[in-house]
Amino acid sequence: MEPVGHPAARLIAPSRWSTTPLDALLAAALFLATLGPGQVLSGPPWLLALQTALVAPLAWRRRAPMTVLGAIGLAAAVQWALDVQLPADAALLVALYTVAARRPWRHTLSAALALQVGVLLAAARWAPPGRFPFTVAALSAMAGAALMSGLWVRGRRAYVTFLERDREQRARLAVAEERARMTRDMHDIVTHNLSVMVALADSAAHVRHSAPDRAAAAMEQVAATGRQALRDMRHSLGSGRDHATWDEDRIEETLQPAPGIAEIGPLAERMRAAGLATCVRVLGDTKAVPAAAQLTIYRLVQEALTNTLRHAPGAGADVRVDVSPRRAEVEVTDVRAPVVLGAPGSPGAGTRAPGPRPGLRDDGRGITGMRERVAAYGGTLDAGPVAGGGWRVLAVLNLGAPR
Known part of the structure; x- marks a missing residue:
């Protein structure tokens, strides 16, 4: 600068x-x-x-x-x-x-x-006779006063300049953090919803002749997932837009609360409809968890389930969320036994998925985004294979002292 x-x-x-x-x-x-x-x-x-x-x-x-x-x-x-x-x-x-x-x-x-x-x-x-020391002291005092006044003004100017630069630096950091947040949200939203839509479309294509009604139901779910993705994107981008140019429907969508732990259940339903058998357990009092931390927990579960759906077809997923006023633990483990695509009665039910591939993988951005989210709460993230096959994501958040 x-x-x-x-x-x-x-x-x-x-x-x-x-x-x-x-x-x-x-x-x-x-x-x-x-x-x-x-x-x-x-x-x-x-x-x-x-x-x-x-x-x-x-x-x-x-x-x-x-x-x-x-x-x-x-x-x-x-x-x-x-x-x-x-x-x-x-x-x-x-x-x-x-x-x-x-x-x-x-x-x-x-x-x-x-x-x-x-x-x-x-x-x-x-100087008058005998007054030399006093004259020197008096003139030196005046010179010293002028010198100290100038130094004070320079110090004050430097301090104000430092504060201004610090303010600008903080503003730049805030913008960078907001961009990083939006990037993570867009990655999670787009990757998750597109993965679900692709799985539903494949399911519809697979049963379009044998079960046209299920294919139609799967395509309706594709449309619903697309609309949900648009709502999530508008909500994520809403803080940086001019609401004066929006219509009432978009404003209402933006003002809706961000997803939290309570939305993990509906998220699991959408994953089951896309062919990923998902079991969810929530322990502890979720009302004591701040809204921002709930959004982080939701995004962690969403990303982990999306990676399982994309990279471990035929696997199921077990989700455990254990929260307390000062700590939250999120664990998502994929189950390596082949499962039937879709829950009973859901679009695509009755068709078997291809055999599972070894391990849950992503392009690096998903795990990086999860680490950044967890780091914001001074927590830890452990993602890797487990004994006997499969993959586990374990995140621990310190809710007592978010950074």
Whole structure:
């Protein structure tokens, strides 16, 4: 992230075209304030020129702080050589403040040391007899005040800039997290529903001659699954859309609650209709689980069942969800015995699926998405084959301290 053109810098420091008039106004005010009661105006012309040389460079103090300090220091050296005291020496304090506020540490240190040398020379020439230490202390205190004021302003500017950059970084991270969430949801929704629709379509094609009524019922289930997929996608994308352009049906769909543990039962029914014999057990008080965690549990079960349906045809699935106020455990295990496609009376019932393939597999995105969901709750995910054949997905979520 480059500092040039940063919003915080634009808020803190005026642009280049606006600094010169403001600084010129400051120089003019200091010039008038240090003229004194006729000391400069009634003196020789070179005295007025010296007064101008001390103050005029301040008009460019924010554009070239070190150059301005050098020019004012040179005029002060001429003043010291001519043995003339002018109140316009206060311009040195303004220049030192500007260097401290706008230049790096090495420039600030050099400017402070140079001004301290000037303080010693001025006190040596103009301090009253016996008052040298007090004069040095007084002038050094004024220089120190100007230096500390500039350093405070620079620190404040850096702090505000840091906060602004941190805010922008957090906004970018939030956008990235939201995109990752939407990607996971789209993967789960599309993969699951398309897998179910493909299984139902294959079932309908298989029984279209022997059982036309079952084929018709399977195609109706395909249409219902497609409509459910559209509703899920609208719900997932609803937070990033302008509701003013939606019709009432879409708004109502978006405002419906996200799926949770209670929807795992209907999910299992759809999987059974697609040919995956699914058994679901829910233990514990699900009402104590937050809605966001329930959505995560639902997506975990959905992804695991989808992978079983796609990559282990003929297998069944056993789903166990065990929840408590501080912990949730989700286990999905595929059963390797061949099963009949569809529950009794469902579309495609009576047809046998091909033999199971070894292990539940996916393209890598499903398992990665599940790991990301579980990691958001400081949990763990274990996915792999089990003894005797089959595949198990075991996720443990820490509901007490979601990250």
